[in-house]
Amino acid sequence: MAAAAGARAARHSLPTRRDASPTRKALVSKRSRPRIIGLVLALSLLAAACGSTTKSTSGGAGGTAGSHLLRIARTIQDMSPDPAVWYGAPANDRQMALYEGLYTSEGSTATIIPQLALSHTVSADGLTYTFKLRPGVKFHDGTAFDAAAAKFSWARAIKINQGASYMLAGVKSMDTPDPLTFVVHLKARDNTFIDYQTSPYGPKFVSPAVVTAHAGKDDAQTWLQTHDAGTGPYTLTSLVNDQAEQMDAFAGYWGPKPYYTTIKTSIIPNVTTQVLQLRQGELDVISTGLTPADLTSFQSDSAFTTKFFPAVWTTFIMLNSNKGIFKDAKLRAAVQQALDPKLITEGARGPAGSVPDQFTPYGMLPAGKAPFSPSHDPSVLTALASKLANKNVTIEHTISIPADAQASNLVQTQLQAAGLNAKVVATNDTTMLGWPGKPNDAPDISVISLNLDTANPASYFQAYLQSKGVLNINSTSIPAGDALIDKAMSATTPAVAESTFEQAATLYMNSATTWPVTNCLSGIVAKKGIVVAHKLLDPYGISFADTKAG
Amino acid sequence: MTTFVLKRLASLVVLLVVLTAVMFLLQRVSKTDPIVAYLGRGATGPAAAQARHHLGFDRPLIVQYVRYVDDVAHGNLQMSLHTHHPVMDDLKTYLPPTLELLFTALGLSLIGALILGTVSAMRLPGAGLLRLVMVAGAAAPTFLLGQLGVVFFYRRLGWLPATGQTSRNGVPTGPTGFLVLDALFSGDWPLVMDAVKHLVMPAACLAIGPAVAIGRVLRSSLMSSMDADYTRTARSKGLRESAVVLRHALRNAASGPAQMTGLQVGFMFAGIVVVEQIFAWPGLGSYTVGAITNSDFPAIVGVSLVAGAVFVILNAAVDIFQAAADPRVALQ
Numbered sequence: 066m067a068a069a070a071g072a073r074a075a076r077h078s079l080p081t082r083r084d085a086s087p088t089r090k091a092l093v094s095k096r097s098r099p100r101i102i103g104l105v106l107a108l109s110l111l112a113a114a115c116g117s118t119t120k121s122t123s124g125g126a127g128g129t130a131g132s133h134l135l136r137i138a139r140t141i142q143d144m145s146p147d148p149a150v151w152y153g154a155p156a157n158d159r160q161m162a163l164y165e166g167l168y169t170s171e172g173s174t175a176t177i178i179p180q181l182a183l184s185h186t187v188s189a190d191g192l193t194y195t196f197k198l199r200p201g202v203k204f205h206d207g208t209a210f211d212a213a214a215a216k217f218s219w220a221r222a223i224k225i226n227q228g229a230s231y232m233l234a235g236v237k238s239m240d241t242p243d244p245l246t247f248v249v250h251l252k253a254r255d256n257t258f259i260d261y262q263t264s265p266y267g268p269k270f271v272s273p274a275v276v277t278a279h280a281g282k283d284d285a286q287t288w289l290q291t292h293d294a295g296t297g298p299y300t301l302t303s304l305v306n307d308q309a310e311q312m313d314a315f316a317g318y319w320g321p322k323p324y325y326t327t328i329k330t331s332i333i334p335n336v337t338t339q340v341l342q343l344r345q346g347e348l349d350v351i352s353t354g355l356t357p358a359d360l361t362s363f364q365s366d367s368a369f370t371t372k373f374f375p376a377v378w379t380t381f382i383m384l385n386s387n388k389g390i391f392k393d394a395k396l397r398a399a400v401q402q403a404l405d406p407k408l409i410t411e412g413a414r415g416p417a418g419s420v421p422d423q424f425t426p427y428g429m430l431p432a433g434k435a436p437f438s439p440s441h442d443p444s445v446l447t448a449l450a451s452k453l454a455n456k457n458v459t460i461e462h463t464i465s466i467p468a469d470a471q472a473s474n475l476v477q478t479q480l481q482a483a484g485l486n487a488k489v490v491a492t493n494d495t496t497m498l499g500w501p502g503k504p505n506d507a508p509d510i511s512v513i514s515l516n517l518d519t520a521n522p523a524s525y526f527q528a529y530l531q532s533k534g535v536l537n538i539n540s541t542s543i544p545a546g547d548a549l550i551d552k553a554m555s556a557t558t559p560a561v562a563e564s565t566f567e568q569a570a571t572l573y574m575n576s577a578t579t580w581p582v583t584n585c586l587s588g589i590v591a592k593k594g595i596v597v598a599h600k601l602l603d604p605y606g607i608s609f610a611d612t613k614a615g
Numbered sequence: 616m617t618t619f620v621l622k623r624l625a626s627l628v629v630l631l632v633v634l635t636a637v638m639f640l641l642q643r644v645s646k647t648d649p650i651v652a653y654l655g656r657g658a659t660g661p662a663a664a665q666a667r668h669h670l671g672f673d674r675p676l677i678v679q680y681v682r683y684v685d686d687v688a689h690g691n692l693q694m695s696l697h698t699h700h701p702v703m704d705d706l707k708t709y710l711p712p713t714l715e716l717l718f719t720a721l722g723l724s725l726i727g728a729l730i731l732g733t734v735s736a737m738r739l740p741g742a743g744l745l746r747l748v749m750v751a752g753a754a755a756p757t758f759l760l761g762q763l764g765v766v767f768f769y770r771r772l773g774w775l776p777a778t779g780q781t782s783r784n785g786v787p788t789g790p791t792g793f794l795v796l797d798a799l800f801s802g803d804w805p806l807v808m809d810a811v812k813h814l815v816m817p818a819a820c821l822a823i824g825p826a827v828a829i830g831r832v833l834r835s836s837l838m839s840s841m842d843a844d845y846t847r848t849a850r851s852k853g854l855r856e857s858a859v860v861l862r863h864a865l866r867n868a869a870s871g872p873a874q875m876t877g878l879q880v881g882f883m884f885a886g887i888v889v890v891e892q893i894f895a896w897p898g899l900g901s902y903t904v905g906a907i908t909n910s911d912f913p914a915i916v917g918v919s920l921v922a923g924a925v926f927v928i929l930n931a932a933v934d935i936f937q938a939a940a941d942p943r944v945a946l947q
Contacts, residue, residue, distance in 0.1 A: 145698075152654075309779075331778065
């Protein structure tokens with residue numbers, strides 16, 4: 066051992082080419098220095114990078130006295146928050162926190178309550194609405210909300226003509242006899258006019274001073290992409306595209322002060338990552354996109370509260386009666402009987418869904434009206450399918466709704482079992498929105514979850530079922546149904562409108578072209594100690610102003 | 616060299632013109648109405664007609680194409696249908712984070728490849744295990760790797776953040792657009808650390824596949840270089856094995872791995888879409904997903920043009936590096 070060590074020492078003591086010249090050694094050493102420094106810097110950077118991440122906590126009372134932070138996530142940024150442009154869905158909660166309309170709905174119900182209007186009267190011919198406005202309301206820039214501001218906001222929205230501009234398309238003119246009286250003249254009677262005012266997409270009010278100051282060449286559309294000019298309980302303090310948004314409570318808000326003073330929204334496309342962040346304590350609430358498995362898992366976890374709220378949000382099966390095998394009414398009825406809504410609901414939505422017992426979406430007609438419960442019997446379809454020469458059927462769903470993909474797969478399975486040759490295709494929302502009026506572009510079957518603009522049955526019948534409906538995906542055309550819908554729209558009393566819609570419901574139900582399979586619920590998970598509030602017309606978010614710690 | 620650069624620039628222009636034409640035709644044969652993409656559910660009646668005229672979709676096809684090419688030549692990539700911003704402005708916002716991620720991943724993959732290639736070629740202890748780990752990592756799909764990374768390094772260990780570019784608000788936005796560099800320039804060391812922490816996991820996910828691909832080519836090139844006469848001569852002069860490898864064999868073996876690096880950049884661009892989704896990275900990948908799901912063709916074309924340009928430029932850089940590393944390789 067000692068000999069070997071001696072030999073190694075001797076070998077090391079031999080002069081080598083490297084250390085033959087002290088000058089060269091010094092040069093090499095100098096040359097190496099920056100590399101060594103660089104290496105050390107890189108290693109220290111990496112070591113620091115791999116250090117423990119800071120875990121912030123929030124959700125309950127925290128931060129400075131009286132300040133409370135709520136952290137949420139959305140999978141996408143959504144459209145510009147400018148209320149004259151916005152017609153998205155994922156950011157309903159943001160919009161309702163920033164901007165207000167004349168009326169809103171009470172909690173998770175369809176009951177209409179005043180927001181910036183205290184009351185209104187309607188002329189005998191139904192063409193003139195006179196609104197008494199709420200006094201003492203301020204925009205986020207500190208200027209007062211009054212009738213002139215209301216007229217300015219609606220005129221701007223009509224001029225820009227984007228978003229849900231159809232809600233103001235019937236306005237003929239507006240008057241402002243005094244600062245707190247706003248008079249609207251309509252071109253024709255419209256029974257949904259007040260319902261429009263409660264919609265997240267409905268007409269909202271913007272500060273004329275802010276819009277004028279930042280008008281540019283587009284009526285402040287560019288400026289309002291990253292700022293706000295509303296009267297809502299929160300004001301937008303930052304919006305970084307595809308990264309984050311922050312809203313702070315508006316000190317001059319006319320209503321009750323919200324408990325949460327700051328709302329931070331992170332844009333996190335991957336829901337699994339959101340779930341990990343919620344469990345890690347970096348998020349306080351997840352209000353959309355959770356899978357049935359996620360929801361079931363959170364339900365049994367005592368560190369979280371999982372709640373399910375009703376929404377005007379329904380999954381429909383739509384058959385294309387204009388082409389292919391579903392021109393045959395008997396076959397359509399057989400498909401309706403063959404598909405088990407319970408199976409589809411449980412498989413696609415889990416605890417966040419229930420089987421509908423009415424033909425219209427939740428909350429549109431009183432319980433018991435337009436009852437819908439087709440008997441489940443696949444044998445009729447099996448018998449009819451065996452005689453078909455062409456058994457091919459295409460089922461399409463939008464890629465943006467994973468639950469619809471799952472529902473489509475379950476529809477496919479049941480149709481295959483009955484003898485049809487069904488295939489499932491995913492499409493994007495934009496393509497699907499282009500189908501109305503183009504029945505040859507639409508598939509044989511569409512599976513789609515729709516959240517309606519208002520809780521008025523007109524929002525469903527007129528947009529989705531009437532021949533000229535802008536969202537009549539499968540281009541259904543039933544002239545008798547069209548006439549009934551028109552009659553309901555011009556009815557002079559709510560009772561007449563309701564009974565007419567019921568008659569129309571029966572007609573469409575019997576046509577087996579469109580029917581509901583799931584009433585979707587908003588499944589919301591929050592850290593324990595947060596009491597979330599919800600609005601019926603917002604299936605994806607929470608009501609920030611009403612959410613509290615408790 | 617000048618001729619080479621000019622030729623590459625010319626090929627870049629041809630590529631971009633072809634890409635533009637293909638994307639334009641794709642948009643026109645698609646059944647998707649761009650006005651529906653622009654206005655969403657509100658695309659009806661006068662609103663749709665007004666928007667169609669405003670965006671020029673009511674003009675003859677040839678007029679639309681000429682106008683489009685003219686716009687592109689003047690740096691105007693038209694209006695994004697889903698963000699309602701000029702596509703050029705969107706690209707200015709979304710491209711820097713993607714390039715920061717891409718360059719970091721490229722750097723990591725080259726370091727990984729160098730370690731894997733040299734350690735395997737020199738048959739150092741642990742080479743087998745290193746190869747096994749890296750090949751296993753490269754075999755895993757990127758989305759799975761990303762998800763596992765989040766579960767282990769964020770959820771279990773708490774070492775790294777799961778999402779975004781930084782945890783901070785109000786970060787500097789210039790001069791480079793690369794957050795780590797901008798934070799360095801502004802002397803904000805906590806932000807540098809925070810930005811590096813956010814970069815590590817997505818960049819590593821993106822880097823591991825290319826690292827193995829490049830490393831394997833490097834290994835075989837190195838092994839043949841190490842059997843070459845000049846290596847034997849270097850050894851016979853008494854140089855240590857590490858010096859033989861680093862100074863002589865590695866330079867001669869660089870050509871193959873450099874070519875592979877050029878190819879891998881394309882794969883990295885494809886992987887970035889998935890990685891940015893998992894890690895909520897605010898880059899071109901996230902923008903592309905939004906553009907595709909909304910049938911936003913102007914945005915899709917803009918992204919395609921940028922991706923094509925980056926690919927061509929990086930491959931030209933690889934060719935120049937190859938020629939510099941090995942004078943036998945002429946720039947043609």
